[in-house]
Amino acid sequence: MIIRLDMQSELPIYTQLINQIIEGIASGSLQPGEDLPSVRSLAADIGVNLHTINKAYTLLKQEGYIQIHRQKGVVVNPDGMPPATPEFEQKQAEQFRPLIAEAICRSMDKASLLQIVESIYEDILHGKKENA
Amino acid sequence: MIIRLDMQSELPIYTQLINQIIEGIASGSLQPGEDLPSVRSLAADIGVNLHTINKAYTLLKQEGYIQIHRQKGVVVNPDGMPPATPEFEQKQAEQFRPLIAEAICRSMDKASLLQIVESIYEDILHGKKENA
């Protein structure tokens, strides 16, 4: 699992970490039960403070993606991923909504939009990085 | 055009404003050429500072959604909306990506995801608010 941070991004570091770990799980490059680096070693690896890693891990745990064991370590949830609850779907829709509104303003038709979503879906499943 | 703010939201006020104005344009409730309230009157209406409104308007202008005329007022861009440039599509994909990765983790299949995007697309076109 390679973590790549953009220090110029408007996204906080801990958010970039969360996004990349979730995508790693989605693509299968991180398997349930697999160990994640300790807060200290990952912090040292990518050159940030251990609290930044800890914040990302804590949020991932709250959402059910990972388990954190005191004095042991961090592991991708071996009991499987959290389900798509109604609360999740509502929050998801709230995040999709402004993106779709923008697309409509820019005259993107429904088929084009769905095609973009579909290709991103496939890219993630096949572990493809952002278009370089 | 009715603006509804959620002061408990994690989204900044100016971002909520931007989102609602863009959705207003997308749904057709705001037509090209239509006047928007002045920074002062809108600020007074919704109970925020005029600089907060000004920040939202300035960003909307930078993206081409509105025009701002000194000593006149603010208007939805009468020359039409900005096109879907490659830069826009790339930024759009970056924002879609983490949402789709989350959906994959939660075992949402491609058809379900596309169906959700499609229904939001239709909701916006028909001016429907969030599911109450």
Added chain:
DNA sequence: CAACTGTTATACTACAAATATAACAGATAG
């Protein structure tokens, strides 16, 4: 002239992000 427009400037509060240190408590390998 008065009232309105966007614009600019300054100052302040509040909060989030990130860092820097330090210490604690339990597990484990030597």
Added chain:
DNA sequence: CTATCTGTTATATTTGTAGTATAACAGTTG
């Protein structure tokens, strides 16, 4: 047993953004 690793907690500091509060400027318009 001791040293080392784990997550956890606490405190303090720096930096940047969000938002507010006031004030003034310059041009338009009734």
